[in-house]
Amino acid sequence: MTDPRRSIPSLDRLLSSAAFAPLLADYPREMIRSMARTELDRRRAKLAAEATSDSPTDSGVSQEEALAGTVYARLAALQDDTLRHVINATGVVLHTNLGRAPLAAAAVDAMRRVAGAYTNLEYDTDAGARGSRYVHCRDLLVQLTGAEDALVVNNNAAAVVLALNTLALGKEAVISRGELVEIGGAFRVPEIMARSGAVLREVGSTNRTHPADYEAAIGEDTGVLLKVHPSNFTISGYVAQVTARELADLGRRVGVPVVYDAGSGLFVDPTLIGLSADEPTARASLDDGVAVVTMSGDKLCGGPQCGLIVGDAVHIDAMRRNPLCRALRVDKLTLAALAATLRLYLRPDQALRQIPVLRMLATTRAQIDARAAAFATECEAAGIGVERVENSSAVGGGASPGASLPTVLLLIADRTRTAAELDRRLRTGRTTVVARIVDDRVAIDLRTVEPADQAALLQALREACAPEPAPVPSTPVSAQ
Numbered sequence: 001m002t003d004p005r006r007s008i009p010s011l012d013r014l015l016s017s018a019a020f021a022p023l024l025a026d027y028p029r030e031m032i033r034s035m036a037r038t039e040l041d042r043r044r045a046k047l048a049a050e051a052t053s054d055s056p057t058d059s060g061v062s063q064e065e066a067l068a069g070t071v072y073a074r075l076a077a078l079q080d081d082t083l084r085h086v087i088n089a090t091g092v093v094l095h096t097n098l099g100r101a102p103l104a105a106a107a108v109d110a111m112r113r114v115a116g117a118y119t120n121l122e123y124d125t126d127a128g129a130r131g132s133r134y135v136h137c138r139d140l141l142v143q144l145t146g147a148e149d150a151l152v153v154n155n156n157a158a159a160v161v162l163a164l165n166t167l168a169l170g171k172e173a174v175i176s177r178g179e180l181v182e183i184g185g186a187f188r189v190p191e192i193m194a195r196s197g198a199v200l201r202e203v204g205s206t207n208r209t210h211p212a213d214y215e216a217a218i219g220e221d222t223g224v225l226l227k228v229h230p231s232n233f234t235i236s237g238y239v240a241q242v243t244a245r246e247l248a249d250l251g252r253r254v255g256v257p258v259v260y261d262a263g264s265g266l267f268v269d270p271t272l273i274g275l276s277a278d279e280p281t282a283r284a285s286l287d288d289g290v291a292v293v294t295m296s297g298d299k300l301c302g303g304p305q306c307g308l309i310v311g312d313a314v315h316i317d318a319m320r321r322n323p324l325c326r327a328l329r330v331d332k333l334t335l336a337a338l339a340a341t342l343r344l345y346l347r348p349d350q351a352l353r354q355i356p357v358l359r360m361l362a363t364t365r366a367q368i369d370a371r372a373a374a375f376a377t378e379c380e381a382a383g384i385g386v387e388r389v390e391n392s393s394a395v396g397g398g399a400s401p402g403a404s405l406p407t408v409l410l411l412i413a414d415r416t417r418t419a420a421e422l423d424r425r426l427r428t429g430r431t432t433v434v435a436r437i438v439d440d441r442v443a444i445d446l447r448t449v450e451p452a453d454q455a456a457l458l459q460a461l462r463e464a465c466a467p468e469p470a471p472v473p474s475t476p477v478s479a480q
């Protein structure tokens with residue numbers, strides 16, 4: 001028997017074949033060449049693996065045509081959006097893996113207005129001269145927080161790096177051992193501090209730190225006192241942490257600025273969105289006297305990914321002049337979306353109605369139950385068995401770990417499949433639905449499902465729960 005690998009065309013023969021002519025006419029030669037080479041390598045490897053088994057049946061298609069078909073399929077796959085809309089049925093409002101905050105309609109409109117156009121991003125129209133991109137959200141942040149000045153960078157991790165690099169390069173940043181947290185997505189406070197050029201100076205213990213611990217560590221080399229919101233965990237029991245106010249008082253007394261990484265940018269009364277009254281707003285942190293507050297734009301703020309820095313003008317100005325700021329800058333789309341989001345906060349009632357994450361958090365158990373009951377009726381009508389059960393949703397995104405948001409889940413009954421299998425079908429169907437598994441059943445939490453997406457969710461459930469199509473006759477059933 002001849003080695004089937006010898007029948008594989010050479011790369012040159014493949015590229016000069018009639019089957020490849022249309023590909024080379026439309027697409028860059030080097031790209032098609034390298035895709036063809038990859039496919040040839042794959043084919044050779046496959047044949048080598050099959051060398052001991054029967055040779056493939058002749059389908060009547062030439063090798064060249066078959067390989068061209070594969071290259072067309074790879075090109076088609078490149079045309080698909082890898083980043084696409086998914087339905088978040090997890091009930092985790094700020095789901096970092098699902099892109100955190102969906103933007104308010106006003107923010108989407110604002111992005112659309114500037115996206116395909118020239119803008120005055122860095123142009124002062126009055127002066128007819130170069131302007132600064134940092135003016136665009138500055139006044140809104142100043143008015144909403146009471147800060148002297150404000151700056152927007154790429155994300156909160158960048159904000160912390162910029163603050164420390166500006167205020168504590170080569171100096172000590174004093175932090176409680178109870179706040180050396182990992183936020184997830186590889187944001188670890190000690191590592192971020194090291195990269196920012198500050199020298200980590202730990203004080204206190206994991207569960208208890210007192211003002212005197214900071215005081216004892218302050219000296220010639222102290223650059224900043226850093227406070228970090230624990231964000232994604234709680235500790236209870238024999239605990240003591242120094243409050244932002246206590247730390248600010250100490251900082252003022254010894255002439256060292258306090259930087260507070262507040263994690264989530266909160267601009268409304270936390271009790272209006274189901275959070276603890278202790279959750280500090282940006283304004284409250286500044287009122288406590290800290291010099292600089294850093295926050296994420298896409299957590300509780302409900303805006304685009306960015307880092308918000310507010311505080312004393314002298315420090316913000318130094319950060320703006322730090323060359324590192326240039327490497328962390330935001331683009332016009334971010335600024336447009338952020339400004340539109342912040343504008344909604346000028347009237348808190350409007351923010352609560354129009355910013356999706358706030359609206360989702362503010363939704364009561366009774367409201368979700370009413371939606372769940374109506375949706376359950378639609379499911380039953382479509383032949384999908386569901387059960388309503390009490391549970392809770394999560395804020396997520398490293399915000400308010402202790403907060404519990406009562407909700408009503410819909411548990412899907414599919415007697416023919418395991419929960420894991422149904423969950424997989426929902427994730428990989430025509431519409432991507434990400435759900436939770438509770439009590440061995442797929443659970444849908446409507447808190448995070450936009451009402452406009454409910455019809456698509458129902459259709460996705462219908463398709464995922466559909467009986468397996470009967471095997472097409474004549475197709476041999478392969479033994480698994």
Ligand SMILES: *Cc1c(COP(=O)(O)O)cnc(C)c1O
Nearest residue numbers: 155156157183229231263296398
């Ligand atoms: C989320 C969070 C960060 C990281 O913010 P990004 O905007 O994701 O970079 C940093 N610190 C705290 C306390 C956080 O909660």
